[in-house]
Amino acid sequence: MGRKRNRGLSPEEEREAIEQLVANSPGIELRGEAIRIDFMCQGKRCRETLKIPLTFANVEYAINKRKSIQLEIRQGVFDYAVHFPESARARNTKASRKVSLRELYDRYWQIKSANITEETERRYKVALEVCGEIVGWSVPLGTLMPEDVDRLRANLISTRKPSTVNHYLATWNGMVEWARANEYTSRTLDAAFFKNQVEDPDPLSLDEFKQIIEDGCLHPQDKALVTLAVYTGLRPGELCALAREDVSGNVLHVRRSVTAGKVLKVPKTGNDRKVWLVPPAQEAVRALLEMTRDAKPVEEAVEISRHQSRKETITPLVTPLQARNKNISTNRMQVGSWATKWEKLLSRAKVRRRVAYQTRHTYACWSLTAHGNIAFIAKQMGHKDYSMLVKVYGRWMDSESENEAEFIWQELQKSGAYCPVIKEK
Structure with a gap:
């Protein structure tokens, strides 16, 4: 920027002229072979070194630049990043945003x-x-x-x-x-959500469950998986991630889940939970343990967060026993494989199509209609509290209100409660 020196002047003479000009120009300083501007902005003293050669013309440029800055400051339109984009002071200014x-x-x-x-x-x-x-x-x-x-x-x-x-x-x-x-915009650009009618659960009926077991399942593993899914309410990812080490008598420890990307991670809430097994689920677990008796434990990583994982030595309980190509099959059934298998079971049994997740809804609905304690059911399913249970399965709870009232009265009678006969005197 600018000519290197005034024509007709030697380098020594130009340097002397530059120093004289700087001495007569407030706010302009020399820093070795660099030019620095000094000015006040918002009550703070600011110094910025210009990345231009030291010439007489460039000193004049710096003088004019400082005058422009002072004028903009007085007018309230000064933007630091416009004049000094590489300066640390330019961060979070309008131009930098x-x-x-x-x-x-x-x-x-x-x-x-x-x-x-x-x-x-x-x-x-x-x-x-x-x-x-x-x-x-x-x-x-x-x-x-x-x-x-x-x-x-x-x-x-x-x-x-x-x-x-x-x-x-x-x-x-x-x-x-x-x-x-972060002041990239001053406007509110949030989008309003659409009203979304939560789709009601579509649980299996007892007849449909029996039909799937008898007509849809050709392999004992299929019967065991359907039974376990329906009578525990496990999420598909939790079902596929089960290990032999998770079984303790009539209790199943849900410690991990597997994603669609075949990655093991902690359960949805981040916490392990215990699932108490009813007899059909106990039988299903017994069968799966028998099927995997020769399986070998392997050390695997379980994601806790993006930057943290834990190592577990586990023996998969749900393995792809029926994989067509054993050379490419994994040691654990994957969520996608279970979803595909589930659709085939429904088709073979001639049962109306539902996604595999409906086995979880089936457990909740069956438990509620059997007068199960909602806090216990919520804990079994891995909800943080029973508010989600009330929100999603409220219709099943309402439909059983009359039966529930009768059930409560029967239990009270067992404890000695009675109905007094009230007559007017």
Whole structure:
């Protein structure tokens, strides 16, 4: 920038002219062969060294730059990052926050992905990629308006279920809230959720269960797995991750789950739990133990969080005994394989199609209609409390209210309760 020296002047003469100009220019300093600007901003003294050669013309440039800065400060429009983008003081200024949606995503994701598991990362990434494509990755974040978010909602709901859309919007909201907290935008760009009618559980009837066992299951392992799933309420991932070491008499210890990505992790709540086995489940476990009596224990890693795992020496209880290609089969049945097998069992038994997760709902509904204690049922299923049980299975609880009242009265009578005869005097 600028000519190297005034024409007709020797280097020594130009240096003398530069020093004379600097001496007569407040706020301009020489730092060896560099030019430094000194000014006051928001009551603080600021010094910035310009990365330009030391010439007479560049000193004049620095003088004019300082005057422009002072004028902008007086007018209230000064932005540090515009004049000194590489300065530490430029961080968190308006100019440094001007990013496109793609740049925001890259910054946000670097932080977000460090705090979630790989499986959660996969689902969140899909959601944000879809939202970014709809809104437009190149759009400057500062130009986004609530109208753009409304268009995003409308586009998503046109081809997706409300539950799916709400998941996408929740992930989007997390990113734009982070952006607002870090002053990448001053606008509220949260998306409103759609009302989502929670789908009622679709449990098996006792007749359907019997039909699956008798007509759908061709292998003893199939009968054992269906029975265990229905009479324990285990999640599919928990069922597939069971080990022989988890069995202790009539108690099953649920210590891990397996993801769709074939990764072992701690259960959904992060805590181990005990499941007390009723006779059908005890028989199913006995059969599975017999089937895996020759299995060898292996040391495996169980994810606790993205950055922490534990080592366990375990012997899989649910193995792919019927795998067609033994060379590529794993030592544990995977969630996808169980889902595929479940569909084949229903088809063979001519039972209406349901996803494998409905075995969990079957356990809850059967237990509630049998007057089971809701706190006990919630604990068996691994819920933090019974509020989820009430929310999801309220219809089954309401339908049994009359029977429950009769049941309570019968139990009270056993304790000596009686109905007094009341007559008017």
